[in-house]
Amino acid sequence: MADDEQMTSLRERISDHLRRFGSEASRVTDIFAKTHAMHPTDLQALVLILNAERQGEPATPGVLRTMLNLTSGAVTGTVDRLVRAGHVRREPDAHDRRQIRLHHDASGPEIGQEFFGPLGERIDAAMAGYDADELALIERFLSSAAEAMAAHRRSLEEPGR
Structure with missing residues (x-):
């Protein structure tokens, strides 16, 4: 088992990678929005609509508002x-x-695939270096990290904060 100093260093490096990933993802989505003459909010809404539909419950204007x-x-x-x-x-x-x-209409996924398809291929290539147990662990971590981010966002949106 790693000592406390090694664990601290590892957690800091993971946090650094997450920040870098978030920053790079933000920059890529900004490029996508500019390429397709979309406001960044329009792109965020489109992603929410696509994800909601993929999860079996299409979004409503109220969901987007929230x-x-x-x-x-x-x-x-x-x-x-x-x-x-x-x-x-x-x-x-x-x-x-x-x-x-x-x-979503047909053009939404089409332009997304055209732009983000190469990214998907790069991510698939990166995941190919991990076995099923490692991927399950990574998935569990990313799910937890995403939920932590969502909980933090919700706390920041609370009235009177």
Whole structure:
């Protein structure tokens, strides 16, 4: 077992890598947004819509408002721009016609694959160096780290903070 000093050093290096990853990811998404003449908020909304749909529950404007910390008017403008660009479509909810669900259109995944496909290939190549047990451990860590980040974001958004 590693001593305390080694553990501290290892945790610091992991934290450094996470910060670098976050910074690089932010820069790549900024390039994507500029390449496709999108506002960064539009891109964040598109990613939320794609992820929600992939998880089986299409997003609503209310979800975008909460997740992106936007006003109703700003969400409407964001969704309008995404619809005009052909990335998203609005559909009434099958069970509650008053509710609108947001779905990606064909161009959303296509432009994403075109731009991010090479990144996926690089990530796949990086993961190829790990066995199934190591990948399971990495997945568990990243899941925990993502939840820690989400919990921190939620604490920062609390009223009266």
